[in-house]
Amino acid sequence: MGEWPSQPVTDFRGRALPEPATPVGYAALMAAYDLAVPLSPRFAAIAQRHHPVSTDSWLMLTPRHRPEESLAGHLTFAIKWEGVNLPVLDQLFRTIPAEDVADIVSTTPTGAFARRIWFLYEWMTGHMLDLPDAGKVRQVEVVDPDMQFALARGETSSRHRVLNNLPGTPRFCPMVDRSPALSALAAKKLDERARAQIGRIRPDLVARAAAFLLLNDSRSSFAIEGERPSGNRAVRWGQAIAEAGQTQLSLAEFDRLQRIVIGDARFVRLGLREEGGFVGVHDRETGDPIPDHISARAQDLDDLLAGLVDYADRTREGGYDPVVAAAALAFGFVYIHPYVDGNGRLHRWLIHHVLAAAHYNPPGLVFPVSAAILREIDAYRRVLESYSRPLLPLIEWRRTAGGNVEVLNETASYYRFFDATAHAAFLYACVEQTIEVDMPEEVAFLEGYDRFTLGIQQMIDMPTDQVELLHKFLKQNDGRLSQRAQGREFAALTADEVREVERLYWDSFIEPE
Known part of the structure; x- marks a missing residue:
C-alpha cells in the first residue's frame, strides 16, 4: 500500500483539478493502493477554501468534509458522496485482505455504510467474511437512487440488512449516474x-x-x-x-x-x-x-x-x-x-x-x-x-x-x-x-404524399409508378419540374398542368413545413 494523498495537487493521473485540492474517496483509494482502473467520469477532492466550485469532472468539497485518512474513512466517504463505483471496488477488494473489510464492519456493525461495504465485498468476491448476520437494524439500499440509476424492485439480503437494487450481477453490472441531464x-x-x-x-x-x-x-x-x-x-x-x-x-x-x-x-x-x-x-x-x-x-x-x-x-x-x-x-x-x-x-x-x-x-x-x-x-x-x-x-x-x-x-x-x-x-x-423528429416527419410526409397522389389522380389519369417518378423529380428540384423532365418523361403535361402539379407539390409538402 502507498500513501494517502494528503497535499493539494492540480492533477490526478493526467486529469486537471479546477483548483489545488486533495483527492479523496475513490481517487484516494486508487492512489493509495495503486489500482489499475480507467478514470471515472467524476472524482471528489477537498479544496483549500470554503466555497469551491464543482465541475463535471470533479466534486469539490470544503475542508470540513475531509475524511479520515484510512481505508474505512475513504471508503465510507466514497459510498456516501460518490455512489457505487464497481470498477474501483472490484480492484480494491482483490487487493486488500478480507480482514480489513471485516474490521470496518466490526467497528460499526449496524452502520448503514459499513453494511453496504460488507454486502458489496461479499457480492463481488463471493467470499463470506467471518461475521455474524446484521440482525434487526433498518434496511438500507445498496445504491442510492438519488445518485445513480437503480432497480425499482430489488431483493433483500437478510445477512446484511440491505436491499440489493444493483442493476446487474457480479458477471456484468455497468453503473449510471443520475446526472442532471x-x-x-x-x-x-x-x-x-x-x-x-x-x-x-x-x-x-x-x-x-x-x-x-x-x-x-x-x-x-x-x-x-x-x-x-x-x-x-x-x-x-x-x-x-x-x-x-x-x-x-x-x-x-x-x-x-x-x-x-x-x-x-x-x-x-x-x-x-x-x-x-x-x-x-x-x-x-x-x-x-x-x-x-x-x-x-x-x-x-x-x-x-x-x-x-x-x-x-x-x-x-x-x-x-x-x-x-x-x-x-x-x-x-x-x-x-x-x-x-x-x-x-x-x-x-x-x-x-x-x-x-x-x-x-x-x-x-x-x-x-x-x-x-x-x-x-x-x-x-x-x-x-x-x-x-x-x-x-x-x-x-x-x-x-x-x-x-x-x-x-x-x-x-x-x-x-x-x-x-x-x-x-x-x-x-x-x-x-x-x-x-423522425416519427412526426415520416407521418407528415405520408400525409403529404397522400394529398399529392390524390390531387394528381383527380387532375390526370396517371399510373402509380409515374406519380412516384413525378414526386421524385419535384423533390430533387425544390418543387419545380425541370425543363428536362418537361421535355422527356412528362412531355405530355401542358404548361397549365405543370403549374398545377407544382402548386399541388407546394401545398402538400413545402407549405406544411
Whole structure:
C-alpha cells in the first residue's frame, strides 16, 4: 500500500483539478493502493477554501468534509458522496485482505455504510467474511437512487440488512449516474409521449410509417459500418429488428443473429471468437496492430455474455429505466466484441431488444435509433471512445503471428464494470430525436404524399409508378419540374398542368413545413 494523498495537487493521473485540492474517496483509494482502473467520469477532492466550485469532472468539497485518512474513512466517504463505483471496488477488494473489510464492519456493525461495504465485498468476491448476520437494524439500499440509476424492485439480503437494487450481477453490472441531464431526459417520459403521438394518427398511416422506419433503421445500421447491403439483406435484418424483444436472450440467439447479419459467411468465421480481437488498423510497414480498442479475451466471452443475459433479465424484471438499461447492455456488448464480424449491428439490435421487451416503444413501431446515430456519428464515436481509449494503457498485449493481439493480463473486469453515464445520455438523446423528429416527419410526409397522389389522380389519369417518378423529380428540384423532365418523361403535361402539379407539390409538402 502507498500513501494517502494528503497535499493539494492540480492533477490526478493526467486529469486537471479546477483548483489545488486533495483527492479523496475513490481517487484516494486508487492512489493509495495503486489500482489499475480507467478514470471515472467524476472524482471528489477537498479544496483549500470554503466555497469551491464543482465541475463535471470533479466534486469539490470544503475542508470540513475531509475524511479520515484510512481505508474505512475513504471508503465510507466514497459510498456516501460518490455512489457505487464497481470498477474501483472490484480492484480494491482483490487487493486488500478480507480482514480489513471485516474490521470496518466490526467497528460499526449496524452502520448503514459499513453494511453496504460488507454486502458489496461479499457480492463481488463471493467470499463470506467471518461475521455474524446484521440482525434487526433498518434496511438500507445498496445504491442510492438519488445518485445513480437503480432497480425499482430489488431483493433483500437478510445477512446484511440491505436491499440489493444493483442493476446487474457480479458477471456484468455497468453503473449510471443520475446526472442532471439524464434525470431531465428520464422525467420527460418519452415512451408516454410516443404513445400519445401515435394515438392521434390514423392506423394505416402508422403501419406505413412503421414499415419505412424499420427499413430505414436496418439500412442505417449497415451504413454506420460503412456497408451498403442488398435490398434483401437489409429487409432480412429489418425483420430481425422487428422481432427484437420477442425472444429470450442467449448465446444461441446471439449466434443466430450473427448469421442473419453476415449473410454470406464464406469469408467470415461464425460463432464466438477463438482468439484475441481489436478494432483499429495495422502499421503499413511492420504489420503491427494499432488498436483503438482491444476486445475481451476469448476465454472470458462465455461468462461475460452470460452476465449480459442476466443483466437484461434483471433490469427488465426489476423496473430499471429501459433506455439506461439498453445503453449499458448494448455498449457493454460492443466493448466485449464477441464476434469476428457483426458486433456493431448486434449492439444496436440489443437497443431495440431492451426497449421492445420493456414495452417502451408503441406496439408494432420501432424507434429508428440507428438513423439518429448515423446523423450523430461523430458523437457516437466519441461516446464509444470515452471508455475504450482510457482502457488501452491498462491492457498488456503482444502481436500474434497473424497480426492479431494476444492479451497477457486479466481484463474481464474491465468489461463487467464500467460507467455508462455518457452512453445512456447519448442514447436518450437519440430516442428523443426519433420521437420528436423522425416519427412526426415520416407521418407528415405520408400525409403529404397522400394529398399529392390524390390531387394528381383527380387532375390526370396517371399510373402509380409515374406519380412516384413525378414526386421524385419535384423533390430533387425544390418543387419545380425541370425543363428536362418537361421535355422527356412528362412531355405530355401542358404548361397549365405543370403549374398545377407544382402548386399541388407546394401545398402538400413545402407549405406544411
